[in-house]
Amino acid sequence: MAIIFKPSPSLPPPVNSVGAVAWIKQNLLSSPLNVFLTLFSAYILYLLLPPMIQWGIIDATISGDTKSACTGGGACWTFIKVRFDQFMYGLYPPEEYWRVNLALVLLIINTGLFFVKSLNKMIVSLSIVLVYPIVAFTLFSGGIFGLEHVETSLWGGLFLTMLLGIIGIVASFPLGVLLALGRRSDMPIAKSVCVVFIETIRAVPLITIMFMASVMIPLFLPEGLNFNKLLRILIGITLFSAAYMAEVIRGGLQAIPKGQYEAADAMGLTYWQSMILVILPQALKLVIPGIVNTFIGLFKDTTLVYIVGMFDFLGIIQLANHDANWLGTTVEGYAFAGFVYWAFCFGMSRYSMAIERKLETGHKRN
Amino acid sequence: MSDKTSTSNNSFLNDAGNRALIFQIALLALVVFVGYYLFSNLQANLANRGISTGFTFFNQPAGFPVLIHLIEYTEADTYGRAFVVALINTFVISFIGIFFATIIGIIMGLARLSRNWLVARLATVYIETLRNIPLLLQMFFWYFAVLATLPSPKNSILFGDFMLNKRGIYSPNPIFQDGFGMVIAGFIIAIIASISLIVWAKKRQTRTGLWFPAYWGSLGIIIVVTLLAYWIAGSPIEFDLPQKSRFNVTGGMVLPPEFVAVLIALSTYTGSFIAEIVRAGILSVNWGQTEAARSLGLADSLTQRLIVLPQALRVIIPPLTSQYLNLAKNSSLGAAIAYPELVAVVMGTTLNQTGQAIETIGLCMLVYGSLSLSISLFMNWYNKKMSLTER
Numbered sequence: 001m002a003i004i005f006k007p008s009p010s011l012p013p014p015v016n017s018v019g020a021v022a023w024i025k026q027n028l029l030s031s032p033l034n035v036f037l038t039l040f041s042a043y044i045l046y047l048l049l050p051p052m053i054q055w056g057i058i059d060a061t062i063s064g065d066t067k068s069a070c071t072g073g074g075a076c077w078t079f080i081k082v083r084f085d086q087f088m089y090g091l092y093p094p095e096e097y098w099r100v101n102l103a104l105v106l107l108i109i110n111t112g113l114f115f116v117k118s119l120n121k122m123i124v125s126l127s128i129v130l131v132y133p134i135v136a137f138t139l140f141s142g143g144i145f146g147l148e149h150v151e152t153s154l155w156g157g158l159f160l161t162m163l164l165g166i167i168g169i170v171a172s173f174p175l176g177v178l179l180a181l182g183r184r185s186d187m188p189i190a191k192s193v194c195v196v197f198i199e200t201i202r203a204v205p206l207i208t209i210m211f212m213a214s215v216m217i218p219l220f221l222p223e224g225l226n227f228n229k230l231l232r233i234l235i236g237i238t239l240f241s242a243a244y245m246a247e248v249i250r251g252g253l254q255a256i257p258k259g260q261y262e263a264a265d266a267m268g269l270t271y272w273q274s275m276i277l278v279i280l281p282q283a284l285k286l287v288i289p290g291i292v293n294t295f296i297g298l299f300k301d302t303t304l305v306y307i308v309g310m311f312d313f314l315g316i317i318q319l320a321n322h323d324a325n326w327l328g329t330t331v332e333g334y335a336f337a338g339f340v341y342w343a344f345c346f347g348m349s350r351y352s353m354a355i356e357r358k359l360e361t362g363h364k365r366n
Numbered sequence: 367m368s369d370k371t372s373t374s375n376n377s378f379l380n381d382a383g384n385r386a387l388i389f390q391i392a393l394l395a396l397v398v399f400v401g402y403y404l405f406s407n408l409q410a411n412l413a414n415r416g417i418s419t420g421f422t423f424f425n426q427p428a429g430f431p432v433l434i435h436l437i438e439y440t441e442a443d444t445y446g447r448a449f450v451v452a453l454i455n456t457f458v459i460s461f462i463g464i465f466f467a468t469i470i471g472i473i474m475g476l477a478r479l480s481r482n483w484l485v486a487r488l489a490t491v492y493i494e495t496l497r498n499i500p501l502l503l504q505m506f507f508w509y510f511a512v513l514a515t516l517p518s519p520k521n522s523i524l525f526g527d528f529m530l531n532k533r534g535i536y537s538p539n540p541i542f543q544d545g546f547g548m549v550i551a552g553f554i555i556a557i558i559a560s561i562s563l564i565v566w567a568k569k570r571q572t573r574t575g576l577w578f579p580a581y582w583g584s585l586g587i588i589i590v591v592t593l594l595a596y597w598i599a600g601s602p603i604e605f606d607l608p609q610k611s612r613f614n615v616t617g618g619m620v621l622p623p624e625f626v627a628v629l630i631a632l633s634t635y636t637g638s639f640i641a642e643i644v645r646a647g648i649l650s651v652n653w654g655q656t657e658a659a660r661s662l663g664l665a666d667s668l669t670q671r672l673i674v675l676p677q678a679l680r681v682i683i684p685p686l687t688s689q690y691l692n693l694a695k696n697s698s699l700g701a702a703i704a705y706p707e708l709v710a711v712v713m714g715t716t717l718n719q720t721g722q723a724i725e726t727i728g729l730c731m732l733v734y735g736s737l738s739l740s741i742s743l744f745m746n747w748y749n750k751k752m753s754l755t756e757r
Binding site: 027028030034037038041042044045186187188189190193200202203204205206207208211212215216218219220221222223296300301303304306307314318321330331334337338341342345346349 | 386389390393394397404407408410411412414480481482483484485488494495497498499500501502503506507510511514515695696698699701702709713717723724727730731734735738739
């Protein structure tokens with residue numbers, strides 16, 4: 001009779017190498033230093049978290065319409081609730097809020113068209129870049145079709161922040177690509193013009209550009225010709241952002257191997273064909289994180305318009321904080337502003353990671 | 367194909383060189399034309415408004431106070447002196463900010479890589495929160511929501527001889543007595559001695575392979591010699607302690623709240639960016655390098671210091687430079703909370719009082735331009751020194 005080898009079933013792993021206990025042992029208490037660090041972090045958490053929860057949630061007030069309603073000793077979210085419309089639309093006349101809302105809905109619909117497979121993406125892009133701005137501007141500014149005219153100085157709040165951010169992003173990207181291509185070009189004059197522009201802008205803080213846009217530009221224009229301050233600021237932000245964008249994109253262009261340029265030339269493609277069809281798609285994909293970082297920077301930088309006297313989201317909150325009826329709600333205002341900015345910027349950075357993964361066509365070794 | 371047809375195809379315009387030439391001439395003409403147009407408009411406008419150009423206003427009395435001044439300054443001083451005061455303020459906040467941002471950045475970057483789960487999570491939360499909130503908002507928060515809500519001078523919070531209140535942070539002010547030169551001399555001698563100790567230790571190690579704890583040794587020499595000199599000279603430092611009077615604090619050294627708010631905001635904000643750079647730099651060093659070092663028998667600390675860090679620094683330095691530049695430029699946001707730096711004094715008050723827009727804005731751009739240039743030149747030099755020496 002043959003002897004059949006029957007291995008006995010393997011023993012379960014020792015209790016202290018699996019499960020929660022092992023995890024804690026490995027990740028929190030693996031060495032004396034680690035024990036100390038864990039205790040230290042836990043102490044910091046203990047110092048920060050309970051008071052924040054106590055202040056922001058347990059003791060907080062959101063009911064009522066005036067400061068006197070806030071008696072809990074915690075956060076006074078009533079302030080945010082009462083001022084919410086102002087934070088969103090600035091000094092825009094309340095009976096005209098629907099115009100801003102309609103423009104936002106139109107933007108969302110227009111962007112949504114990108115995901116409709118049967119539509120040509122080129123046409124959708126053109127409608128966003130060419131048609132939508134005209135429609136939106138007509139809605140915001142009014143003056144025709146029986147719409148009441150609203151001065152740009154009344155535009156404000158999150159609406160103005162979004163406006164500056166979106167226009168800045170959409171306009172600075174193509175400009176940045178052109179500047180980057182110019183800086184990499186063989187033509188000495190075109191190259192030096194781009195280099196001087198990029199390096200000058202990058203050397204100075206945005207605030208000086210803002211002052212230039214608001215104070216200096218009128219001095220450079222002929223008598224009588226003057227244009228809106230908002231537009232001047234927008235041009236300033238766009239040029240500033242385009243210079244940074246150009247450097248990011250240049251990094252991508254440099255990373256493309258020479259063979260790609262030569263192959264495109266060998267195919268008989270013209271300069272623009274080879275750039276648009278071969279080089280840029282690869283280069284831009286490489287630098288998505290840098291591009292999105294520039295966008296995030298631009299969105300955060302829109303807060304600087306407050307310094308030249310415009311009331312964007314942060315500006316209007318700063319204004320409300322100095323309201324004599326609502327003294328002592330400074331922290332609530334900043335917490336709300338911080339949360340909104342954080343949500344936008346963090347969202348953008350996560351979205352860029354998602355795009356990166358989607359466009360990943362390389363061969364990862366692991 | 368005959369030569370004739372090909373030449374007819376290659377007309378003047380189809381030649382790449384010619385086209386580039388034409389395009390560049392057009393571009394140059396455009397730039398020159400726009401420049402000329404703007405300049406002539408400027409001249410006409412200035413003539414119309416009766417603004418005289420030039421920096422003669424620099425010699426006129428400024429007539430406004432600058433709250434924080436490290437050199438002597440009164441309202442009777444000139445605009446030129448106000449400019450120098452503001453320039454010093456900008457430099458001071460930039461350099462101290464860079465110092466703290468680097469420390470915060472290194473600590474947080476290492477913490478995010480820590481094997482301790484809790485520490486890594488806390489660092490991640492810190493980085494992702496501060497990076498995604500505008501710097502101006504953070505400055506407002508520190509200035510209006512934290513420092514402005516501190517108690518009045520009468521009810522100052524006390525930490526030993528330090529005081530904390532609405533008007534700022536007060537600390538003892540050291541006053542150097544006669545014998546202090548001896549302490550400085552002792553300190554310099556100690557530094558020379560420790561440098562020679564390090565050189566000697568290195569030489570001996572190359573010659574004999576014997577190791578000597580030169581860095582700890584030199585630290586010891588510096589501390590012992592300086593303290594000895596201090597004791598021999600008869601403790602030549604006296605402290606001017608801050609004293610509470612009825613409505614204010616007198617004496618001592620004060621850090622005004624504007625300075626503290628700008629400094630905290632700048633260094634924590636930039637620190638969160640530096641943390642990510644440090645993390646990326648360390649992750650960029652191949653794990654094989656660490657394994658190779660271990661198999662050579664190097665201790666963990668030596669592996670970090672001799673193998674990982676030098677290689678990580680090569681990746682870290684270029685983006686670190688641009689963060690330093692950003693910090694210097696971002697110090698201009700201090701203008702929004704009345705920290706009297708360059709933008710606030712020159713582009714704010716001086717511009718308002720004199721109307722010299724071109725000069726003031728141009729001067730600010732020039733200063734920031736040269737500051738950026740000097741930091742990037744220094745960092746380029748350092749980068750070259752650290753970079754890979756290839757065969």
